[in-house]
Amino acid sequence: xxxxxxxxxxxxxxxxxxxxxxxxxxxxxxxxxxxxxxxxxxxxxxxxxxxxxxxxxxxxxxxxxxxxxxxxxxxxxxxxxxxxxxxxxxxxxxxxxxxxxxxxxxxxxxxxxxxxxxxxxxxxxxxxxxxxxxxxxxxxxxxxxxxxxxxxxxxxxxxxxxxxxxxxxxxxxxxxxxxxxxxxxxxxxxxxxxxxxxxxxxxxxxxxxxxxxxxxxxxxxxxxxxxxxxxxxxxxxxxxxxxxxxxxxxxxxxxxxxxxxxxxxxxxxxxxxxxxxxxxxxxxxxx
Numbered sequence: 001x002x003x004x005x006x007x008x009x010x011x012x013x014x015x016x017x018x019x020x021x022x023x024x025x026x027x028x029x030x031x032x033x034x035x036x037x038x039x040x041x042x043x044x045x046x047x048x049x050x051x052x053x054x055x056x057x058x059x060x061x062x063x064x065x066x067x068x069x070x071x072x073x074x075x076x077x078x079x080x081x082x083x084x085x086x087x088x089x090x091x092x093x094x095x096x097x098x099x100x101x102x103x104x105x106x107x108x109x110x111x112x113x114x115x116x117x118x119x120x121x122x123x124x125x126x127x128x129x130x131x132x133x134x135x136x137x138x139x140x141x142x143x144x145x146x147x148x149x150x151x152x153x154x155x156x157x158x159x160x161x162x163x164x165x166x167x168x169x170x171x172x173x174x175x176x177x178x179x180x181x182x183x184x185x186x187x188x189x190x191x192x193x194x195x196x197x198x199x200x201x202x203x204x205x206x207x208x209x210x211x212x213x214x215x216x217x218x219x220x221x222x223x224x225x226x227x228x229x230x231x232x233x234x235x236x237x238x239x240x241x242x243x244x245x246x247x248x249x250x251x252x253x254x255x256x257x258x259x260x261x262x263x264x265x266x267x268x269x270x271x272x273x274x275x276x277x278x279x280x281x282x283x284x285x286x287x
Contacts, residue, residue, distance in 0.1 A: 003031065003038045013044070021048055036065065039074040046081055055085035062094075072098045072106075079109050088117040104133035108143055120150040141170030141177075148180055152187070160184050175204035179211055186218055194218045209235045213244065220247060225254040242272035249281055258285050 003009050012027035025048045028041065035041055042065055049057045062070075062078060070078065075094045082091035091113040098106040111126035127143045127150070134140070144167035151160035164181045171177060182197035198215045205211065216232030219225070229251040236244045249264035262285040268278035 003035055003041045006031065009041070016044075016048060016051075021052055024048055025052070037069065039071050042070070043074055043077055046078060050081055050085065055081075055087065058082070058085070059087060059090060062090075067094055067097055070094075072103050076103060076106055076109060079106075079113070083109065083112055083116065086116070088113045092117070100129075100133075104130065105137065107133065108137075108139065111143070111146060115146055115150065120153050124150045141167045141174075144170065145174075145177055145180065148184070152180070152184060157184055157188050161188070173204065175201040175208070175211070178204070179208075179214065182218070183214060186214065186221070189221075191218055191221050195222060209237075209239075216244075216247065216251075220251055223254075225251045229255070240267075240271050242268040242275045242278070245271070246275055246277045246281070249278065253281060253285065261285055 008027050009031055012024045012031070015021075015024040015027070025045065028045045028048065032038075032041055032045060042061065046058045046061060049055065049061070058078075058081060067075060067078075075098050079091040079094045082088070082094065092110060095106050095110045095113065100106050107126045107130035111123045111130060114120075114123035114126060124147060127147050130137070130143050131140060137143075144163045148160045148163040148167060151157070151163060161181070161184045164177065164184055167174075167177055168181065178197045178201035182194045182201060185191070185194035185197065194214075195218050198211065198218055201208075201211050202215060212231045212235035216228045216230075216235060219231060220228035229248060232244055232248045232251060236248065245264045245268035249261045249268065252258075252261035252264065262282060265278040265282040265285065268275050269282070272278075
């Protein structure tokens, strides 16, 4: 009998939907003792562990089952769970077992796991394999976005822009992609284009600190020190970053707000006494 037809399994799923996760888990684990080979049951147990915030138990569960006994479609689902919970090497190990001729989308997950594990060259290879093998996929834009990010980190800004533009042609209303394109233009010192895209990103979500930080840097580079100050101050809320404090100080100094500039240079030096920008600018403030 398939596990989905079992009365106790149905009861466990109902309890999970009601939020009674521990009770649901007890029933599922009892069923697992009798059906350790049932991939669907193992997946449901893993999902409960994830909801309970216990990812280590998922690792133990998969090790106990032995991944080689899992069907490819379940390996991919477990890989996604591992990626969500920052077990990137574990995810990559599972994906390596998958038959990629039957499941070419596995290249995307392998790329993700490698990207988050900071293996950017190998991540790039896998995202490109995914694109070559899944030309009709609805996540092609996301793959190109990852490729752009890999290229930024490797300082290949022209290549990054090509990938980002391809991603832009495949997606709509994506503030993160606008941020990435703005960052590429900023790194290429094409500040007008950078400003255009960061404003698009901010229009969609003005509260993201990374967006505010980049906006402040762009406005500082273009000489709009008032807006630079505004966005840098917003990005600096609830965090201590000597570089940002120094930039805020410089923005204030350019507006002849010497007293406030000194305050931020001192904040910077309190965090990093060797901050050369703050040291030099503070001397100017005190003249």
